[in-house]
Amino acid sequence: xxxxxxxxIFDTTLRDGEQSPGVALTVVEKLAIAQQLxxxxxxxxEAGFPAASAGDFEAVETIAREVEGPAIAALAxxxxxxxxxxxxxxxxxxxxxxxxxxATSDVHMRAKLQMTPEQVxxxxxxxxxxxxxxxxxxxxxxxxxxxxxxxxxxxxxxAAISAGARTINLPDTVGYAMPQEYGALIRYVxxxxxxxxxxxxxxxxxxxxxxxxxxAGVEAGARQVEVAVNGIGERAGNAALEEVVMALTAxxxxxxxxxxxxxxxIYQTSQLxxxxxxxxxxxxxxxxxxxxxxxxSGIHQDGMLKDxxxxxxxxxxxxxxxxxxxxxxxxxxHALRDRLDRMGxxxxxxxxxxxxxxxxxxxxxxxxxxxxxxxxxxxxxxxGRSESVG
Numbered sequence: 241x242x243x244x245x246x247x248x249i250f251d252t253t254l255r256d257g258e259q260s261p262g263v264a265l266t267v268v269e270k271l272a273i274a275q276q277l278x279x280x281x282x283x284x285x286e287a288g289f290p291a292a293s294a295g296d297f298e299a300v301e302t303i304a305r306e307v308e309g310p311a312i313a314a315l316a317x318x319x320x321x322x323x324x325x326x327x328x329x330x331x332x333x334x335x336x337x338x339x340x341x342x343a344t345s346d347v348h349m350r351a352k353l354q355m356t357p358e359q360v361x362x363x364x365x366x367x368x369x370x371x372x373x374x375x376x377x378x379x380x381x382x383x384x385x386x387x388x389x390x391x392x393x394x395x396x397x398x399a400a401i402s403a404g405a406r407t408i409n410l411p412d413t414v415g416y417a418m419p420q421e422y423g424a425l426i427r428y429v430x431x432x433x434x435x436x437x438x439x440x441x442x443x444x445x446x447x448x449x450x451x452x453x454x455x456a457g458v459e460a461g462a463r464q465v466e467v468a469v470n471g472i473g474e475r476a477g478n479a480a481l482e483e484v485v486m487a488l489t490a491x492x493x494x495x496x497x498x499x500x501x502x503x504x505x506i507y508q509t510s511q512l513x514x515x516x517x518x519x520x521x522x523x524x525x526x527x528x529x530x531x532x533x534x535x536x537s538g539i540h541q542d543g544m545l546k547d548x549x550x551x552x553x554x555x556x557x558x559x560x561x562x563x564x565x566x567x568x569x570x571x572x573x574h575a576l577r578d579r580l581d582r583m584g585x586x587x588x589x590x591x592x593x594x595x596x597x598x599x600x601x602x603x604x605x606x607x608x609x610x611x612x613x614x615x616x617x618x619x620x621x622x623x624g625r626s627e628s629v630g
Contacts, residue, residue, distance in 0.1 A: 246498040247488060248464040250284040251277050253513060255315055256478055257468035269516045270299040271306060278309040280509050281502040289315040290329040291322040297329050304333035313337040318367035327374035338371040341381035344388040344396050357392055361399050368403035379407035386417040390425060394432045407438045407464060412453055415446025423456035430461050440464035443479045450479035455487055458495060469513040470521055482506050482527040490554050507560035534564045538572020541565045545574050569603040583611060585618050595621050
């Protein structure tokens with residue numbers, strides 16, 4: 241791909257991410273996460289939905305006043321009271337963005353909104369125009385875009401642009417799209433709108449396609465990706481910030497796009513969000529999971545000791561992580577020797593062989609052998625001391 245400028249990272253951890261069932265963040269916690277997102281270097285922080293509750297309004301107002309660096313966005317339906325409340329909450333922001341949305345699919349217009357397409361178009365024009373009275377930075381989202389008629393989306397997008405929207409977001413609200421068709425949809429609408437407008441993608445993970453769809457959108461010309469830390473969000477969650485960013489980083493040869501995220505802060509941001517939301521990061525989660533850079537297979541460990549690039553496409557130190565060779569039942573002698581040497585523990589060839597058998601036997605109980613346990617095994621083997629390895 242040719243370089244089309246940076247991909248803007250729009251973080252919705254505090255809005256869509258907090259819609260994860262069971263998550264309820266305090267204003268203090270939201271502010272702490274927003275400050276960390278600013279350190280991380282995201283371009284936009286969607287601080288919340290001010291019309292949803294008094295707590296959301298207070299959180300957006302506080303973040304707008306306290307956080308500098310990224311644009312601070314507030315969500316609003318295409319309703320005057322929502323937009324005015326968002327504008328009020330954003331009064332102190334140095335870079336305020338009002339993010340207005342309305343559904344555009346037949347099922348949403350008919351069953352939820354009970355509006356005709358013409359009424360939706362009128363609402364878009366009126367709402368974006370009203371939002372522009374408060375800020376130059378207005379984003380419009382066509383909810384359920386991937387189940388909407390593409391030609392109607394073109395009409396809606398152009399109506400929003402004519403009314404003053406600078407960013408057009410085409411969300412895969414229910415995680416319905418496949419990457420090829422989502423990319424084609426982004427391209428179809430984008431090619432029928434002014435080139436100056438930033439197109440954005442916002443993908444949900446109901447079919448496990450959120451990151452793939454987001455990247456397909458980038459490939460089709462989207463210049464903003466809406467993400468959440470650790471992929472949290474409504475139902476199965478959103479595209480994970482860390483996965484999108486590291487895909488763009490590791491495969492810059494393919495995408496040819498820059499971003500503004502500061503990689504060394506990815507892991508600590510993930511941990512902070514996990515701590516405050518109570519949502520544990522699954523061990524095999526890409527990029528930030530406990531096992532993302534751990535290696536147990538003896539063949540893999542041998543390759544890692546010779547050159548980490550054999551089995552790691554990302555240097556974990558770039559994101560504040562570290563790689564680790566796990567001593568388990570699949571481990572080989574190379575990793576055991578390396579761990580013993582790092583710990584300064586001496587051994588003979590026969591002792592190394594017997595230690596490897598002991599490690600494998602202990603690991604059969606479904607645990608990885610840590611340094612303390614290994615030292616106890618070594619002491620038993622080398623010095624004949626009976627020490628606990630539990």
